[in-house]
Amino acid sequence: MNNLWIDKYKPLNTDNIFGNKMTILSIKKHLLSLKNNSELNRNILITGITGIGKTSIAKAVLKECNYRIIEFNATNITGASTIKNTVKNSLYHENIIEMFNQDKKKTAILIDEFDALILMGTKGGMTELMSMIKKSEFDTPIIFTSKDIRHAKLTELRKIVKEFKLKQLTKIDKEQLLTKIIKDENLNFDFDALIMYVKKLDNDVRTIINDLQYLCTGNKHITIDNLSILMDKDKNNIQDQDIQLFDGVNSLFYKKDLSNFEAETIYEMDTFFIPLLIHENYISSLYGIKKANKTTSSELFKKIKNLSDCIAYHDYINTYIFSNCKWDINQYLPYIHTKPINNILTDYNKKTEIQFKWTTMFGNISLHHRNLKKGVGFAMSLDKNILKYYDAVQLLKMAKYYILTDGNFDILIKDILMYYSITYSELEILFRLDQELNKEIKTKIRNQLKKCFKKYYS
DSSP: OOOOHHHHTOOSSGGGOOSOHHHHHHHHHHHHHHTTOTTSOOEEEEEOOTTSOHHHHHHHHHHHTTEEEEEEEGGGOOSHHHHIIIIIHHHHTHHHHHHHHTSSOEEEEEEEOHHHHHHTTOHHHHHHHHHHHHHTOOOOOEEEEEOOOOOHHHHHHHTTSEEEEOOOOOHHHHHHHHHHHHHHTTOEEOHHHHHHHHHTOOSOHHHHHHHHHHHHTTOSEEOHHHHHHHHTHHHHHHHHHHHHHHHHHHHHHHOTTOOHHHHHHHHHHOTTHHHHHHHHHHHHHHHHHHHHHTOOHHHHHHHHHHHHHHHHHHHHHHHHHHHHTOGGGGGGGGGTTHHHHHHHHTSSOOSOOOOOOOSHHHHHHHHHHHHHHHHHHHHHHSSSOOOOHHHHHHHHHHHHIIIIIIOOHHIIIIIIIGGGTOOHHHHHHHHTTOHHHHHHSOHHHHHHHHHHHHHHHO
């Protein structure tokens, strides 16, 4: 049996939907009017933030307007052939469906998460779909749901559909939603605690319901006194984990005669972060040892080599385990990593402690993922979608060389960028992958690039 509240409180009709009442009423009126007025725009776009209820609203309104729903998720539409064999066939076979069911229902097509179709760069599919809508050969309404993103394809769609924008939930909407669930679940939620809780909620309905279920698991009476404790449970767990990681790395660097059990425990605290923290701090630790204990340079470099060998060997074995699914080897990793590292670092008495760095490595990882996301976004935004993230990075390096070092814009544009059909506006997006480069390219250089682009793209 499914005990998730998100499924239990999934709205079956518009009365069960909280927020956007006027917008829902407008969508409903428009769909009902379509049955009597052929001149109205039969295609609808519903936009709003993630989790606001776009799909639930579309389904509930279509059901109440007596439409039969044929639903497609845009993430499953991979090209022109998919749209032709699914959406188009559904439009052609509408009369057969109605005749087979022998009812008075009209058919409506729901294309969910249209923004995903845009971001996947499915050019052929988009062209086919836009063409079908513009021709207006069918009486079947097509309803799109999408996040309100800034993209040329969504702007193009907006020109040929009627759009309904969903607003964020008000505090009253959230309070009404929570009050209903609290009543149905026989919870005792003090009024002042409810007011405080509502202030901290976001606008994602799914998250609101899931968080409430988590909050009330094992706590049927929520008061103002225990609310802060319950809401900070995850935060406290994270803080506790940080303390444990600090204590573990501290013991690893400073505790002599670390037992095998302790070495295993420290490693298994977090098999991802512990190696990173060691890698981040072992050089500075050794230089601190050299300064405090007047260690010779040769002794220092010997220790650096031994520690580096341990770290490198651990990474090599770890890669081998994941590549070949040799998970049984995991149990030996502390004995080629934390235990020998501890032995090297604590083979003499240190007179000083090192200030651990916690943020540099994690900041670099975060920066890498942000750049990765930007690079993937650039590659997917191109109409031809022929680039991958690696290609975008290499193009950026070549652009940087020819713009700032070589100065030959003609070779860059004619021999490289034109091969990928990259326009000036797309080159500007590419620049944003490197903030320092973006700042270096002054207005004068940008104007020269524009002129050179016009010469070859005119």
